[in-house]
Amino acid sequence: MSVKMGVLALLVGGPGYGYQLRGEFEHRTGGTWPLNIGQVYTTLDRLERDGLVARGDADDDGHVVYTATDAGREEVARWFSEPVPAKRGRDELAIKFALAVTVPGVDVPRLVQVQRASAMRALQDLTRLKRTADPSGDLAWSLVLESMVFQAEAEVRWLDHVESSVARYMPPEVHDAAGRDGAMPTVAHEVVR
Structure with a gap:
């Protein structure tokens, strides 16, 4: 989330000062992304x-x-009219599993189960929150909450895919053998450009 654009969008809605803007930002996002007041003033x-x-x-x-100045209002209008770029940064969970399937001795199926249990707990917590949310009273928070629910559901689906891929392409005896002799399994893949 661009703090810059969030603060600027709030100012397009009306004048404000730092603490007020921080409070309004946190209220509208359900406190999901707390802001440091120093960050707001910077x-x-x-x-x-x-x-x-x-x-x-x-x-x-x-x-x-x-x-907000006229230029600020134009910047916010532009921001609202363009799509948010897809996340292309490092995904710690994907990196963790990419390494887990190549490092000898890692119990990947167990790792999948631990991560799935964590994702399911998060999904259950979010679902409980969703039951108490009232979109007619606080649409902003409801939208943020739904986004988090969909992300948690996507993580669970991806973990199901990891589990089936490991079962299909990495039989336990191959992984165990790599762990016993200490050899690092080789992974060959083609980078898509």
Whole structure:
């Protein structure tokens, strides 16, 4: 999540100061992505530097109030009109399993079960939260919650795929043999470009 764009989008909705923006961001995302107040103020400084927000006078309580500029409103409109790029970063879980199937002595089926149990607990917790959510009263939080449910479901499906792939392509006796003699199994694959 781009903190920059989140803060800027909130300011398009109306003027605000740092603590207020942090609270509003956390409220709208259900506290899923807590923000450090220092990060909010650093972001506001950068937005001001880039001409996307303007610093106003302090309010009656001494809070410096920021407003979105025309350029800031255009930036938010552009952000809302474009798709979010697919995640192409490192996926720790995928890396863990890629290494697990190549390192001798790793009980990959056990690793799958441990990870699946964790994912299922998370999914159950999210499902309980979903039952208490009221989209008509807090659509923003409901959408964030649904996203987390779908991600947890996708993880469980992917773990099912890992489990079947390990059973199909890596028989236990091959993995056990590699663990006994200490030899590192070789993995050949073609990089798709």
